Amino acid sequence: MYEDQVKGRTEELKGHAQEAVGGFTEDDNLRREGKTRQVAGKLQANYGEKLDDVREATVKNPISALAIAGGVGVFLGILLGRR
Numbered sequence: 001m002y003e004d005q006v007k008g009r010t011e012e013l014k015g016h017a018q019e020a021v022g023g024f025t026e027d028d029n030l031r032r033e034g035k036t037r038q039v040a041g042k043l044q045a046n047y048g049e050k051l052d053d054v055r056e057a058t059v060k061n062p063i064s065a066l067a068i069a070g071g072v073g074v075f076l077g078i079l080l081g082r083r
Contacts, residue, residue, distance in 0.1 A: 002048050002051065002052055003048070004044055004045070004047055004048030004051065005044075005045050005048035005049060005052070006048075007041075007044055007045075007048075008040075008041045008042065008043070008044030008045025008046070008047070008048055009041065009045050010041070011037055011038075011040055011041030011044060012037075012038050012041030012042055012045065013041075014034075014037055014041070015033075015034045015035065015036070015037030015038030015039075015040075015041055016034065016038060017034070018030060018031075018033055018034030018037060019031050019034030019035055019038065020034070021034075022034055
């Protein structure tokens with residue numbers, strides 16, 4: 001598990017705890033903050049997972065990754081060259 005995944009899961013757990021405390025104290029703002037923190041944590045963890053997938057695909061197929069990067073570079077060059 002990489003850093004983004006760990007941080008995301010940690011934020012998600014903090015959000016669950018914060019939401020529970022908000023529910024216990026009947027504090028709607030705290031509850032909303034908890035839910036927001038959970039969503040942000042899930043997004044960060046998912047980002048970390050996708051980044052891992054890309055790393056693994058790059059290691060397994062370096063030629064394909066290089067071809068894709070080259071194609072993106074050419075595409076960006078064409079777009080930026082039109083100015």
